[in-house]
Amino acid sequence: MPHADEAFLADWSAHARFGAVAGTNGVDRQAASAADGAQRAWFAERLEAGGFAVHRDAVGNQFGLLELVPGAPYVLTGSHLDSQPTAGRFDGAYGVLASAHAGFRLAEELRDDPSRARFNLAVVNWFNEEGSRFKPSMMGSSVFTGKLPLQEALATSDPQGITVEVALDALGERGDFAGLDVASYAEIHVQQGRSMEERGVTIGLVNATWGARKFEFRITGAQAHSGAALMADRRDALLGAARLIVAARELVDEFEPGALHTACGEINVYPNSPVVVASEVQLLFDLRSPSSEVLNRAYTRVMEVVERVRREDRVEVEIVAEHSWDQDPYPETGVELAREVAEELGLVHERVMTVAGHDSTNMKDAVPTVMLFVPSVDGISHHLDEFTTDEDLLAGVAHLTGVLRRLVSGALVD
Amino acid sequence: MPHADEAFLADWSAHARFGAVAGTNGVDRQAASAADGAQRAWFAERLEAGGFAVHRDAVGNQFGLLELVPGAPYVLTGSHLDSQPTAGRFDGAYGVLASAHAGFRLAEELRDDPSRARFNLAVVNWFNEEGSRFKPSMMGSSVFTGKLPLQEALATSDPQGITVEVALDALGERGDFAGLDVASYAEIHVQQGRSMEERGVTIGLVNATWGARKFEFRITGAQAHSGAALMADRRDALLGAARLIVAARELVDEFEPGALHTACGEINVYPNSPVVVASEVQLLFDLRSPSSEVLNRAYTRVMEVVERVRREDRVEVEIVAEHSWDQDPYPETGVELAREVAEELGLVHERVMTVAGHDSTNMKDAVPTVMLFVPSVDGISHHLDEFTTDEDLLAGVAHLTGVLRRLVSGALVD
Structure with missing residues (x-):
């Protein structure tokens, strides 16, 4: 050598x-x-x-x-x-x-x-x-x-x-x-x-x-006793975040294999206590694709999910930071x-x-x-x-x- | 007075x-x-x-x-x-x-x-x-x-x-x-x-x-680059946890109103980094009901979800701690x-x-x-x-x- x-x-x-x-x-x-x-x-x-x-x-x-x-x-x-x-x-x-x-x-x-x-x-x-x-x-x-x-x-x-x-x-x-x-x-x-x-x-x-659309979501609910509060009264920020994490994965299957990568790598939960419904969650959410058209379609679908989570889980979902680029x-x-x-x-x-x-x-x-x-x-x-x-x-x-x-x-x- | x-x-x-x-x-x-x-x-x-x-x-x-x-x-x-x-x-x-x-x-x-x-x-x-x-x-x-x-x-x-x-x-x-x-x-x-x-x-x-069935789950996947790794190659522990959190809420609707309370109040994610697929998540998961029969049926349903998450998301799901009591x-x-x-x-x-x-x-x-x-x-x-x-x-x-x-x-x- x-x-x-x-x-x-x-x-x-x-x-x-x-x-x-x-x-x-x-x-x-x-x-x-x-x-x-x-x-x-x-x-x-x-x-x-x-x-x-x-x-x-x-x-x-x-x-x-x-x-x-x-x-x-x-x-x-x-x-x-x-x-x-x-x-x-x-x-x-x-x-x-x-x-x-x-x-x-x-x-x-x-x-x-x-x-x-x-x-x-x-x-x-x-x-x-x-x-x-x-x-x-x-x-x-x-x-x-x-x-x-x-x-x-x-x-x-x-x-x-x-x-x-x-x-x-x-x-x-x-x-x-x-x-x-x-x-x-x-x-x-x-x-x-x-x-x-x-x-x-x-x-x-x-x-x-590849192009990307990266978001930091803030999901806001209300603290409550996680045992005693009636389910219908809850506004669970962690549940809202979980729905977005699952949606990120399921979104991939709406596109050609390999056309879209999604990820949620970081989540921070407050108060993150065993018996408290979470009141605030910060969640990083990424979409990546070589195609701007795929990214734009995926973005639209994510916002539809955000609307549904707001309505059905009664939590606020805000984009507090955003960073996007095309290929x-x-x-x-x-x-x-x-x-x-x-x-x-x-x-x-x-x-x-x-x-x-x-x-x-x-x-x-x-x-x-x-x-x-x-x-x-x-x-x-x-x-x-x-x-x-x-x-x-x-x-x-x-x-x-x-x-x-x-x-x-x-x-x-x- | x-x-x-x-x-x-x-x-x-x-x-x-x-x-x-x-x-x-x-x-x-x-x-x-x-x-x-x-x-x-x-x-x-x-x-x-x-x-x-x-x-x-x-x-x-x-x-x-x-x-x-x-x-x-x-x-x-x-x-x-x-x-x-x-x-x-x-x-x-x-x-x-x-x-x-x-x-x-x-x-x-x-x-x-x-x-x-x-x-x-x-x-x-x-x-x-x-x-x-x-x-x-x-x-x-x-x-x-x-x-x-x-x-x-x-x-x-x-x-x-x-x-x-x-x-x-x-x-x-x-x-x-x-x-x-x-x-x-x-x-x-x-x-x-x-x-x-x-x-x-x-x-x-x-x-x-009320009776309760409380679990600490450990969900184990594999670290990967959250942008570059192919979606099909991923074993995302946070995704597995999110599916359980969503399932906890959806399970409630399978029972009479008020018969079952469920909650996930605490989650800890590793490495919890913006660009890394999570390899390990610890999740607290509670079922509460006055009825032991409801708790037992709910437990069975949770374990069905756990099996599906293991199979479809290719992550390991273990119960690392458990605490249960009846009414x-x-x-x-x-x-x-x-x-x-x-x-x-x-x-x-x-x-x-x-x-x-x-x-x-x-x-x-x-x-x-x-x-x-x-x-x-x-x-x-x-x-x-x-x-x-x-x-x-x-x-x-x-x-x-x-x-x-x-x-x-x-x-x-x-």
Whole structure:
């Protein structure tokens, strides 16, 4: 095995000890947790050992800079090291370590012949992509691209009331780095689905993100004794929420298989006591589809259910937050560049959409962007058992290296 | 207004300041909270001012003792001062203050002529009747009657990991009082229903508790990305729980109106993250009815739903805890005694069942027991708006005084 591949696999096997969940292959490394902090310190050392200068910005994004062309803009590449609670070790972390090792490989090549570089190279570990501890997700890249005000991000609290600012400062992970001039961006991620594995594809050329309609519902009823109150007198907010959760699942069967994904992942109930009818429930409710027409039809059906729940269960149902987007393309020039590199390396490739959002979703609105996938066995994601073979991981690092080589030489930028 | 009634109403209006919820008439005074501690200190002073000697036992039950017949057993009367989160000011607290004031009245009568007393008199504020912060409910009376081991109660944790022992010790509310010899018990409570108000009844003669089948379900699925995972691949524990919550409500309509009450008041979801399909849900599920036949039929139907959820939603559904009882009578001799006192006082009375459990549910298994209700406007319970008129409160104190007068003189005891 080439030395560069061995080096990647060594770091890969080291990284999963941060936040490792005993007795599993997975990790629990929520944003700005102690485990996230330990891994950030380790990662900064790895970058410095590879010749990259490490900086943190005010929202805890970690950057490793390699200056090849003094004063020139940077090609940026990376992903995120934070995880969902009890999740797999690949999601996000693979993209960060693949970016670092692709960077190390290019650093070796270009230090010998810097004339081939038009741009500098930077590796990034975005803060809080997952959004499980601090909402919203993709926080670091949202602040970086100006979509989320810094102060709003820093003031965000976790369920224990700890703010992003306090949590990051406790780890020494906030800095004053700012003003990075980015020429282009590349990110690689494991697919969170099983189409590539089933079709024998090694490199996914991500050409679009599915559309989504995301709601936070507040369902309001009235507290009552859950034993003694007459059933007809009750206004049960948890019952209202349960009807919406069931409706979300049943709605899927009204559409072609695979056309619509729905989910309710988070629910918070008050007072959540054994003998009290719930008076207030907050429920997250997502619709996702590549088709705007499907999303619009599904939205109409959800609102019909909301009306029925209001009327029949006598609870109030309000939408207190909403976030929607239609199918969102990645630039075709980036897809084509990634295709050419895959051809060059003889890797089986295919255009693929992403259902999940990534930090590249933010970056592609700011600069020319390439988004890549490697396969995931059975598509298991946000689960301790998530798995991708070493062979596919290494193919992804090789492919990303090829993409970055072209970007550093000026590809995608006029 | 008689001085004794004025005295009761003065204490009644003072008590609701402990844990008062701003802008409402209700309270938030969960067991061993700071508000509970402040009220306990105040209540101990009120008992002492009334000539009662105050003692605490090892699980924080507060006793006020009036010795009339040295060495004789005690007639015990009381209820609980703790509340559900954001609840009414009547539930529990009315019974404790009514007991104290009935005690003060009898103390005046009997100090003048102790020859009429065969037993001594004690007032009790039971610890943690509500069970919202620390489970199970009726904790203090369960330990007192030997149904729950003391060490198990003390080791119980709230959701923040604070144990009963630590919480009570922080308030100085644990003592070493033990060995109270109880001859008989009486408790008064606001009805948690509206039948008495509707029928113009002032005193409810409680003759039985509804039966119940209570379950804690654990629903187990598998974590997955809630956007990307194929719908057919998901095993969504929250969906399984939602189907059970909806089924609980729909089941009611299969029986005669009022024959069956069902409820799911508490649900806990893991990981409860916006983009993760839930892998584990704990759900409390109650069936209540005066009829064992209805409960058994309802149980069978619930298990059919559980089977369907297992099969169709591919989640595991286990019963991890279960607590069941059939309709449970109060002693007829106590009902008759309470009826005689109501006749004597010219108060409209009626036999009534309780759907909710009370500390008297424990005590009646140990000693002759009388359980009384006063009406509640619209039957509102476990809600900030719970209300009973002063007139009904005072009628209840007068009635309880009459009951205790007979118990102290030896009624219900051979």
